[in-house]
Amino acid sequence: MGRSPCCEKAHTNKGAWTKEEDDRLIAYIRSHGEGCWRSLPKAAGLLRCGKSCRLRWINYLRPDLKRGNFTEEEDELIIKLHSLLGNKWSLIAGRLPGRTDNEIKNYWNTHIRRKLLNRGIDPTTHRPMNETNCAQEITTISFGSGAAAAAINMKEEQQEDEDHKMMMIKSSSNYGFQETDEKITSMVIERCPDLNLDLKISPPHQHQTGGRNRGLCFACSLGLQNSKDCSCNSNNGTSSSNNGTSGYDFLGLKAGGVLDYRSLEMK
């Protein structure tokens, strides 16, 4: 289609960023905020392309970044999210505060892939390496026992007819990684290639419909009630119907009712 290049490559620096460049970028964003990456380099006096500036800021200079090793809990959360979302690194990163998509992608490729392979699990499908057969028909799948459950439905107009296709993903109560459950999740996705993927996610079923306990945090939805990421506890158990919304925050997406699953782009 002949798109113009994102920048004048002949007049831009490439490769590792210098301290001075970092300082310039930080100073500019502190005073002007993020946005308009294309014009930023010129305005900030940087001989870099806008994409490069954006990447440097997001992956390295942002003040809220968490440096250092991944915790075991983060490992398992990444694995779990990857089993649900695939290589949607930005979505996964959205659930790990202080971590970037690039960092998670690198960490996946260098550490977690190997970890899963050592466990005998295919890191792509999250299924045992030697498994060849899949379940005949999946009606409902459950991630252990948990009050919170996320229902991934088919097209809403077909909802009633297609209960047999509905996946109920319940969070495990102990944050244990349940291989069989994960296997089943993969099976559903892999065994039903003609499954209509124009999906919707319904908020997890809540036993307490009175309103006070609506809106479990994501950590709890995954069964991480005691996790440091749990924001329910921090609210003294008053739940996270925070920000004045009563929507459910699933995978970081506020859902007032039914959440359009297209925004998650399940592979």
Next chain:
DNA sequence: AAACGCATCAACCGCTGCATA
């Protein structure tokens, strides 16, 4: 101490999706 191989990760490249004219 030097050479080599492997692991890590910052950065780049090309593509896609969305907004807009």
Next chain:
DNA sequence: TTATGCAGCGGTTGATGCGTT
């Protein structure tokens, strides 16, 4: 409806560091 511009995403690359021989 189509073309264009832009931001963002995911795959890949290459420089660097570290461990081993």
